[in-house]
Amino acid sequence: MGYEISLLTFMGISIIGSLSLNLITGFCGQVSLGHVAFVGIGAYTASILTKADTPFFVALLAGMLLAGTFGVMVGLASLRVRHDFLAITTMGVNFVFLGVVREQEWLGGELGISSIPDPGFGKLGFLALVLGCVILVALLSFQIRRSWMGYVFEAVSGDEDTARMLGLDASHYKLIAFALGTALAGLSGGLYAHHVRFIFPDSFAFVESITLLAMVVIGGNGSILGVILASALLSVLPQWFQFIGDYKLLLYGSLLFVVMRFSPGGLAGLAQNLFLKSKKYFALKENQ
Amino acid sequence: MSLLDIRNISVRFGGVHALEEVSLNLIQGEILGLIGPNGAGKTTMLRVITGVVRSNKGEIDLEGELLNNLPIHARVRKGLGFAQQLVRPFREMTLVENVALAAGAKQTLHPWRSMFRVERREALRESLKWLAMVGIEDAADSFPNAVPLGYLKRMEVARVLALRPRMLLLDEPLAGLNQVEASAFADILVELNRQGQTILLIEHNLAEVRRICSRLVVLDNGRKLAEGIPETVLNQPSVLEAYIGQGTVHAEN
Numbered sequence: 001m002g003y004e005i006s007l008l009t010f011m012g013i014s015i016i017g018s019l020s021l022n023l024i025t026g027f028c029g030q031v032s033l034g035h036v037a038f039v040g041i042g043a044y045t046a047s048i049l050t051k052a053d054t055p056f057f058v059a060l061l062a063g064m065l066l067a068g069t070f071g072v073m074v075g076l077a078s079l080r081v082r083h084d085f086l087a088i089t090t091m092g093v094n095f096v097f098l099g100v101v102r103e104q105e106w107l108g109g110e111l112g113i114s115s116i117p118d119p120g121f122g123k124l125g126f127l128a129l130v131l132g133c134v135i136l137v138a139l140l141s142f143q144i145r146r147s148w149m150g151y152v153f154e155a156v157s158g159d160e161d162t163a164r165m166l167g168l169d170a171s172h173y174k175l176i177a178f179a180l181g182t183a184l185a186g187l188s189g190g191l192y193a194h195h196v197r198f199i200f201p202d203s204f205a206f207v208e209s210i211t212l213l214a215m216v217v218i219g220g221n222g223s224i225l226g227v228i229l230a231s232a233l234l235s236v237l238p239q240w241f242q243f244i245g246d247y248k249l250l251l252y253g254s255l256l257f258v259v260m261r262f263s264p265g266g267l268a269g270l271a272q273n274l275f276l277k278s279k280k281y282f283a284l285k286e287n288q
Numbered sequence: 289m290s291l292l293d294i295r296n297i298s299v300r301f302g303g304v305h306a307l308e309e310v311s312l313n314l315i316q317g318e319i320l321g322l323i324g325p326n327g328a329g330k331t332t333m334l335r336v337i338t339g340v341v342r343s344n345k346g347e348i349d350l351e352g353e354l355l356n357n358l359p360i361h362a363r364v365r366k367g368l369g370f371a372q373q374l375v376r377p378f379r380e381m382t383l384v385e386n387v388a389l390a391a392g393a394k395q396t397l398h399p400w401r402s403m404f405r406v407e408r409r410e411a412l413r414e415s416l417k418w419l420a421m422v423g424i425e426d427a428a429d430s431f432p433n434a435v436p437l438g439y440l441k442r443m444e445v446a447r448v449l450a451l452r453p454r455m456l457l458l459d460e461p462l463a464g465l466n467q468v469e470a471s472a473f474a475d476i477l478v479e480l481n482r483q484g485q486t487i488l489l490i491e492h493n494l495a496e497v498r499r500i501c502s503r504l505v506v507l508d509n510g511r512k513l514a515e516g517i518p519e520t521v522l523n524q525p526s527v528l529e530a531y532i533g534q535g536t537v538h539a540e541n
Binding site for chain 1: 372399402
């Protein structure tokens with residue numbers, strides 16, 4: 001039972017991570033290849049603070065704030081560079097993060113931070129907390145999508161210059177996407193650190209950024225339910241099958257390629273296509 | 289009364305003078321035609337007005353307020369409505385959604401607050417009216433890829449109108465349309481003008497320009513060549529020369 005609870009907790013944390021990237025990449029169209037750096041910032045901040053006897057929720061919040069602050073800084077870069085260049089810049093952010101934490105003694109260097117305190121909710125309690133966060137983040141995503149903010153994100157994602165011509169402050173909206181997305185990444189980091197209670201630089205390696213991106217793209221860029229489903233699957237598969245863990249980069253890379261090539265809308269796009277086709281099929285049958 | 293006052297605008301791209309000391313004004317209620325041969329600097333002028341291109345020198349003044357240092361979106365919020373030469377619809381949105389995004393300008397003014405504003409029906413309803421105004425309400429729920437260019441050009445104007453701008457700045461709205469479509473489109477502009485809309489029009493279709501513009505400014509090689517009512521300006525030898533090439537006027541003489 002303990003294993004299943006732990007697996008579900010990890011799944012929930014992954015969902016928060018991918019939904020947070022979905023706000024930036026899926027909703028607002030800003031590709032980020034270094035999102036796990038912000039998960040890392042949240043994880044390191046929260047861990048250091050709880051180890052210094054700060055209450056768990058305060059530490060979690062501080063992790064979100066710091067991740068969000070760095071997120072806005074990277075967002076400022078997104079005002080200067082776009083598309084492929086933004087992808088490369090954000091990829092750089094991931095490597096800078098790793099470079100810094102590996103070398104800093106007070107961040108534990110290569111060995112990372114261990115004996116992170118137990119928040120004290122029990123395994124089931126912690127799972128409930130994580131699932132509560134998943135629900136809140138999902139609700140926030142739905143709210144953004146149905147609001148005028150989501151409408152503007154869609155426009156900025158489609159054609160930023162035209163959005164400006166319609167009086168939309170595209171820069172401000174992009175910064176909001178980065179602030180929210182990275183702060184929530186910080187949340188998933190803080191939860192992750194207190195779930196495994198041991199973090200080290202490799203927990204936030206580049207391959208983890210690709211994993212998050214794969215979850216978003218495979219689920220369907222921008223689709224909330226699709227992304228939840230894809231991250232649920234992709235987070236537990238490597239835990240169930242050891243060989244998937246060994247070939248993660250190869251497998252997720254190939255999956256990304258296959259989805260981009262055959263179903264750019266991801267799982268959500270696939271489902272929608274099937275739905276439309278079946279509707280047409282039945283309509284045709286009725287007519288006959 | 290002058291709505292937009294443009295004074296001594298100069299723009300250099302590297303060593304090229306795209307605009308040199310050009311001044312012009314847009315008067316409330318008129319259709320001003322900004323014409324000139326290719327490369328004269330018309331589009332550059334429009335881009336300076338909207339803020340896409342920053343001028344090296346000169347001032348842009350909207351009823352006493354200097355626009356020079358404002359970003360594009362802020363100028364649009366002040367009442368500049370700009371329709372681009374190449375249509376750029378949001379391809380993932382239907383035509384009516386494209387327009388509604390502009391019609392809901394109030395909802396999107398404050399980015400953080402926009403997260404709590406959900407109601408879109410009002411903006412969609414209003415957008416249908418704008419689409420009807422330009423005569424394409426039948427395609428309201430179509431996606432941009434499914435309608436012809438003429439529809440997209442009209443949608444672009446409907447989208448700008450939905451911002452309720454104090455002036456319309458149009459860059460070759462008739463380009464790519466056949467004569468019937470162009471005429472119909474020009475009629476829409478006349479009708480808008482009749483309802484009080486001030487329009488600055490860049491256009492190569494001189495027949496339509498002559499027909500609908502109340503005043504013309506001619507640019508050539510980045511300089512202002514002539515200004516006045518269409519009949520006078522279009523018969524001026526220097527204008528003919530700029531358009532048709534040197535020697536023509538002499539040959540006619």
